[in-house]
Structure formats: structure tokens, C-alpha cells
Amino acid sequence: MSDKKITGKAYDVNLLRRMMEYMKPYRGIFWMSVVLTILLALVAPALPMLIEYTLDKYILKYDTSGLSWMFIAMLSLLLIQTLIRYYHTLMTNTLGQSVIRDIRIKVFNHITSLRLKYFDQTPIGKLITRTISDLETIANIFSEGLIQIIGDLLQLVVILGVMFYTDWKLTLIVLIPMPLMIAATYVFKEAMKSAFTDVRIWVANLNTFLQEHLTGMGIIQYFAREKQEMDKFEVINGQHRNAHIRANWYFSIFFPVLEIIMAIALGLLVWYGSKEIMAHQISAGVVVSFIMYINMIFRPIRELIDKFNTLQMGMVSAERIFEVLDTQEQTPDTGTLKPTKIRGEIEFKNVWFAYNEENWVLKDVSFTVQPGETLALVGATGAGKSSTINILSRFYEINKGQILLDGIDIKDYDLNYLRKTIATVLQDVFLFSNSILENINLNDSTIERSRIIDAAKQVGAHNFIMRMPGNYDFKVQERGASLSAGQAQLVSFIRALIHDPAILILDEATSSVDTESEELIQGAIDKLMKGRTAIVIAHRLSTIQHADRILVLDKGEIKESGSHQELLSFDGYYKKLYDLQFHSAGI
Template identity: 40%
Template sequence: MPKNSIKQDENINNISNKDLLIRLFSYLKPYKLRVFLILILLIYVMLCGLLNPYLMKIAIDKYISSKNLQGLILLAIAMFILNFLSMIASKTSIQMLSKVTNKILLKIRQQLYEHIQKLSFSFFDNRPVGKILARVIGDVNSLQELFSTSLTSFIPEILTLICVTFIMFYMNFVLALMAIIVIPFLSITLFSIETISRKRWQNYRRKRSNLNAYTHEDFSGIKIIQGFSEEEKTSRSFLVLTKDMMDSFVKAVRLNDSFWPIVTLSSGVGTILVFFYGISLLKSNRITIGTMVAFIAYISMFWRPIINISNFYNTLITNFAAGERIFEILDIKPDITTIKNDIMPKITGTVEFKDLTFSYNNDATILNKLNFKIYPGETVALVGPTGSGKTTIVNLISRFYDPTKGSVLIDNINIKYVNLESLRSQMGIMLQDTFLFSSTIMENIRYGKLDATDEEVIAASKSANAHAFIMNLENSYNTEVNERGSRLSVGQRQLISFARALLANPRILILDEATSNIDTHTEKLVQSGIQKLLTGRTSFVIAHRLSTIRNADRIMVIDKGNIAESGTHKELMKLKGLYYDLFMSQYKFLD
């Protein structure tokens, strides 16, 4: 997948109008009965509208001309009943349509959200979060008008247009011909505008996505912005992106607005031709006044559906870009897929890398033909320079990524062949980037085991030595931590994350810089809890603070994508190689 930055326009694959409409309206299938009832009601409303001019013709030619008051009253009562029922039918259809449309949008948004959750880390690595949010929120909302107008405008108006055209030709062939003579010109013009307009709306949505992504990142890093007094700079960037979005919107709307003058002009020309020829027919007594009045009414009814259909066509063009952006995400296949989807048996803890090579997006190689085997219950520390591949190794064990070449085996089973949930549910992961949700401390820790009792959560917190500081908070375990845990210190957030990993009671434990932000006093307390946790399970510990991994069963020094050294702390110190240099440099620095 190509990388995309905040200010870079996204490249979206164009979908043909036909395919896009088929995919969009496939969401109507579960509501076929309701849609059918809505159409029946709308058709009734349409027929009432069609009958009114004809009933007016009868009133003029039959009852008014003969001064038949009784017949006129009965006709008026019939028209009132028909139109009253039409009003009720119209209101009912709008309410039903609103419910169907909202359910469809709910389904699309849920489907999109669930699909994004299944996508691998590479998808999120290459796309700003703000641009993903623009698809889930803004683009889905844009489809609401499309679904509502398709039923209220397109289908009923097409039927109205057909019926009115038939009635006009039935009443007078030449007058009808005069009314529709400009339709070919109108169709060609609108089709030409659509080609350009769609590209402009695509550009607008790209610019809006850029603004959304920038705003999301800006507010996420507000402490850095204020800390370095960069508010003025970010405001200028925001203004540039806002102007880009505004300009693209104005260009798109300006072209769309040309629809109405063209349709109105065509309507005016057609009406003038009908009047011009109709007057000559009246003078020669070839049509009655009632017929002329009815025909004028039908002329209005003929152009109204054309205007509404043009409006629907306009809506299609406006929202096609939103549909393309949604389906572009839905069509992305997850990089991490299970070949057989077998359930992972209870893990004993053997982990093996066989001839494993890995690179991100086919860039520089991070790991090169890596081979090692870890045995059940063994604690392995991964050390090495920044960027050497330590975190990549644990990400591959958790199958956040798949190897470029080679394989990862757990208990001699290639993890590509097992169900992801059954694999990861047996792992406890504490990543370097501590993340807390906008909830209570209790719920954040319980995330490691959703069915855990409060007592189990508290026990895990005590083991991680987080219980003491939690109890000193105003609401203890019910304290809200705010977004990303902003109410807590970095060290406190890491202790809560550690308690979450403890609660999961995993078969394989991964600690990525688990004590990097804990002070020395707290670290001593945590180390006892770590040792209890490490007992009886396979563990991988990444630590830049080498004093914390002295007791590891094996220390693997990763350098330039390979295992440079491997052994216990004492063995590696005697070797006086890379590990010795790293350890001594830290010791001298601390001293």
C-alpha cells in the first residue's frame, strides 16, 4: 500500500457508475418489503398529482360550462379525499424512508469499522488516523441524501415522467412534441457536466480528508505545540488546508449550480413552444380551454420530475466520491490472513524463527535470515541499538506482521495456519507505547481479561505495585483517566498497562520496555512482580536498561537484523563483545 502523509492527496481507484450504484443499492435488499411499501405510497401520491389537472379539465369542460353545481361539489369532495389521503401517504413514506436510510447508514458504518479493525498494522502505518476517521464519519454521512433521494425522487419521478408524457401525447401529439423537443440537448449537456463535476467532488473529499487528518494530529500533539509555542505556525498550516478545501468545494459547487440554469432554460423554451402552438389551436377551435389549462398543468408536471431527476443526478455526482472512498477501504484485503484458521491449542511455549527475513513495505531489510529457538518457560531478553529489530521480533511473534520470507513457529505450529484470536488470546503484550482508553482504571486493567472480577483486577494491580497509587486517587479504581490516560503520569500509565498484561495470565509474555518510565524505587518493587509473572511461561523482554535483564535465561543481542551474540549475562560479559560494550557504557554513564 502506498504511503500517504497528512497533506498528501489520497489516490482513489475510480469505480464505474454502474458498479458503484449496484454496490450501494445492494444495501436495500434486507428492506425489500419496506421499500416496496414506500414505493406504493409514493406511486399513490404521484397518481393523485397526475389526476388533479385532468379532474380540473373535467370541472371546466363538463360542470362549470354547464353550470352543474352538484356535480362540481361532488368532484371537489372527491379531489379533497384523494389529496388528503395523498398527504398522509406522503408523510408515512417519508417516515419509513428515514428509518430505512438510517439503518443502512448504520450497517455501512459498522461494516466499515469492523473491516478496518481487521486490517493489519501496515494499513495504519501508511495512513493518518484522521483520514480513516473521514471515511467512517463524513463519507458515510454523505450517503444519506443519496439513499433518500433515490426513493423519493428518482423512481417516483421516472414513473411520473413516463405517465405525464403518455397523457400529453394522448391529449395532443404536436403539443407534446413541442414540450419535449429540447430533451436531447439537455441530456447531452448534463452528461458533459457530470464528467468534470465528479472529478471536482473527488478532489474536494481529498482536501477535506487532509484537513481532518491534520486537525486530528494537531490536537493529539497539543502539548508539544504549546510547549514549543508553535500555535502560530500550526494555525497557518490549518488556514492553508482550509482554503484548499474551500476552493475545491467552491469549484465543485459552481459547476453543479450550472445544472439549474440549463434545466430552467430548457423548461422555459419547451413551455414557450407549447404556448405559441397552443394559442393557434385555440383560435382554430381544435382544442378546448379545459384541455389547454390541463396541458399547461401537465407541462409543469413534466418538467418538475426532470428537475428532480437532475437533482438526483446531481446528488449522485456529489456523493459518488464518498461511495468510492468507502468501498476503496472495504476492498482492501488484510495482509494478515489465516490460511487454515485452525484453533491454536493451549500453548506450552516453544517459539522458533526459521530462516526469517522481514522488511516493512519492501523497504530496507530489518531482519535477515534469522534463526533461533526458545523453549517453554524460558525468559529471553532482546537488547541492541535502536532500530536493530527487537520490537519487530515480538511483533512477528504476535503476528502483527507476517515474515517476508521464512516462518514463525509456536509449539512447532506455523502461526499462519491458526486463528488469530486463539493465538493472541494466549499472549500478554505490553508495548513500548502505553495506551489507555477513555474509561476508568478498573476497565483499562480489565481489558486484559474482559470477564475478570474486581478482585482479580486488584490482585493484578498489587502484583504490578500499581495498587498503592491507585488507592490514593480520588475515586481509586473508578477514576476516569481521560483520553490516552492524560490524568496520569507516564510511569503510572505504564504500571496500569503492566497490570493489564498480568491480568491476562498469558502463556507467552511480551514486555517491550516495560520499566522504561518507572522510577528506580518503583522498579525494584515491580521486579519482584515480574519475576513471579515470568515463572512458568515463555517471556520476551525488551529493555534498554540492561540492569533489568541480568537474570534472563538468555540474552540475545540484535544488531543489523541478525543475532550478534546470545547467552546469559555472565557469558556475554566474559565474551567482551557488543553486549559488554553496551553494558559498560551504561554503567559508566550512570556512574
């Protein structure tokens, strides 16, 4: 769904009701905020009433006896208003931040449950926008939007009630310019809806651009694309700026218009009120209090527009958040099996798979891997090797056929159990910006440090780790930039070994390291594969010659199967690939 389409339901009552569901755990804070809102509205007209009384009863009669008490009363009233406003602000902000904390946790948990296909189709920058800035906008619904709107409306009702009770004719005179304000407000509301929609769209586009280009900065600099990418950034940033300027321009027009309307109301009040004072129909104190009431009427209306826009932006952001939460792209987790031991027998039975229904990546693939056996997958890029291991872990669902683990369909296993049973070591090792220890145990505090050290010694990584500042507590940079490719790969081997998987998958695990590191890593692989079922993907045929069996894939189909020597004797696809690699290497 596009951003433009999402903004069509900015005032959906069902959407607002759905947001209110997240407020239920904080009912106490909500009702306290409501009570404080009501108190603020009730005490709002008290100060003008005190000033009216003081002016008519003491000042105009030159009676100074009660002025001190009136001063104390006004000071006390201001102190009470200040305290109520302080706790009101504290409660509403606490409510807003508590709600978005819960929603953010739910959004993050939901995102981590989505299958990889969703991330293939969704820019990461947009998800970052949803999880951070859109959620902050939702917080404003509670801290600055909904409750504040209720408070401002209640204050308007209370003040207008007091005004009509004091002098209904004077009140009607003051309200003469109100239709102008209603018309200006409607025009402003429609304009701001469009402006805020554009702001949110360009914020998402800006985040997406930055995320992609910061991640791919190496490519940009390798190919000297700084100037071209800067030009693209300037276009997006300029659109983002223009959207904000347009929104601010509407504000710069609307608020002066409100001031003019307010000035008209004040002028009418002074004109009519002066005549009434001279005719001894009303007191001067009433006119003075009405001057204050005018400000109290127009200020909430002015703030209502601002709060209304806050609510509108929050509703737009909420719909985007719920679009993510409503995305049903999870891998079905209906299996319940969690056997105490997995032997590691894998069987593909007539498996068909496609990322989309038009292009088959795997076509009627069938093979069996016995427990403890090592199977190698070879073939050209796009042959279906990586897809084979991705569907085994159910990162993608097959279209037809069946995949069995120990004779049982993988869909019958609990999904978390299945994925913990299979450890995958990729060519492009991903390390978080944490310590080496935390990258190995993945923040699982039940894994003891001694176990990690033993595993590191087994794969030959302990020595290089001990040479690092802080050894196992050494903080690696984002994506492991502070480690060499070989060192990062060894850390990934420790991570796989420490979780003791029954099945090991190695996807081009040695293709990006130097020869010296490859020898060390090959030793680690031998340790890691011992006693485990293993599936190895490799372009370098030298690394898979000792595999129990090799499958040759081409365009999603199995072309050849056998041991290294058997495949060489076939003088087929594998033999040609082998000769090509070793002749090009000068062997």
C-alpha cells in the first residue's frame, strides 16, 4: 500500500478506537489526566471574574481595604492553575510515552516475525520511519492531541456559559466574527491535511535514502558516485523542505487571520461595551473581564487547530503503523513437535519453489541427506543453491512438494525449534555493534563464558580474540568492520558451534577470505561439521572435494549427483566446471 493511499482514512473512528485499546493498562493515568483537564477548564474563568469583582467593588470605588486580599486570592489561583497544569502535562506525556513504548515493542516483535519475502519487497528505511518517527507522532495524540482537544472544548463551553450568564447581549456581539473563524479554520484544516501528508511521505523517503546509502557507502566511494548521489539527496531533501515550508506557510497565513478576527471581536466589544457603560447598563469590570474572555475563547480555538493537526498527523501515522501490524506475512507456525534429539536426516521430495509464481527457482527437486552426511551444492549463480537452504529453514515457503526432517514434514515442527536445530554460516557475516562475546551468545545469558572460550579454542579463534583490547569484551563496529573477513567468519563459527545445531549449513563460508585464513577456517569447518549433517554451498570446488555427495544444480534442476570422483568420471557439467576452475588457477 502506498503512502498516498494510507492517508485516506485520517479520521477513522475505528482507528482511534483501536489506538485506545493500548491505553487500557494505563487507565489510572488517563482518568487522572481527564480530571485535571476538567479542573483546568473550570478554573479558567475564575481570574477574569476576580478581576471584574476587584475592579467594580474596590478600584472604581477607591476602596483599598480589600485589595490585598484580592491580590492574595489571584496569586493563589495562579499557583493552583500552575500546579494543575504541571501535573496535567506530566500525566499526559507519561500516558503518551507509555502507550508508544508498548506499541513499539509490539511492532518490533511483529516485524521480527515476518518472513524474508516481506523484507525483500519493503525498504528498510520505511520500516525505520514507522518504528521511530511515526510512533513519536502517535505519542502526541495522547500528550498534545486528544485530551488537550477535549480540554480546550470544555474550556470554551465553560467560558461561553459564564459570558452568556454575565451578559448575553455582549456575548452575542463578541461572537459576530465567529463564522469568519469557522470558515478560515475549515480551509486551513483541509490545506494542512495535504501538507502534513506530504511531510510524512518525504520523511519516509528521506529515511529510506539515507539508510540505503549509508549502508552502501563503500560502493558509492568505490565508483566515485558521491556527486551523483548528492544530487539525488538534494532533490529528496528539497522536497522534504518544501513540504515543511508549505505547512509553515499555511500557519503563517492562518494565525494572522485569527488575530484579525480577534481584533474585530475586540473592537466590537469596546464599541458596544463603552455605549453600555455610558448608559449605565453594565459595569466597566464586565467589559474588562470580557476582554480577557475574548482571549480565552480565541486562544483555545487557535490551539484547537494546532491540536487538531497533531491529532490528524497522529492518525495518519497510526494507520501506517497498523498497516505494518496487519501485514500477514508470517511463516505459519502451527507445528508443535520439539523432539529431544534430531538425527539430521533431510529429504526433499519433488520440491517446487518460486519467489513469485512466474519464475520457478527450484523445479521438482528431490534428494536425501543421511544423518552425519555432508552434501555439497554447486552450480552457477541463480541455479537455486541458496534458495534450497532458505526453504529448509522455512524463511520462504515452498509451492509444491515436501521437505522432511527425520521423516517428518518440517511444517510439523515448532518454527523456533526448527531454526535452532539448523545453524547457518553465511559468506557475508553479520556482526552487531556489541562485544565479541555478545555476538557469539546473541545476548543469551544462559550460555556461560567458559563454554564460549572452549568453542573458540575448538575452531582456532581463541588466540586472535585474546589479542584484541578487552579480548572477548572487545566491541566490534557495525557489521564487524573492526575485524578482518577471516576473523569475522571465525566468530560466526563459534556462534554456530555454541548453539550446538544438529544441522549445519555453510553458504560460501570461505569465498571472501585469503588463503592463510582459509586454511584456519577450513580447520574450524572440520571441527564444526564433525558428527553433524551438513549442507555446503561453494563456488571453489577445492573446498568440497571431500563431501560425501555433491549435487550439481542448473536453473533449478538437479543435473548430476555423486561424489567428487564419480562426477569427474561422468565427464559432464561438474567436470567442465572443475577443469575451468583449475585451469584458470594454473594447476
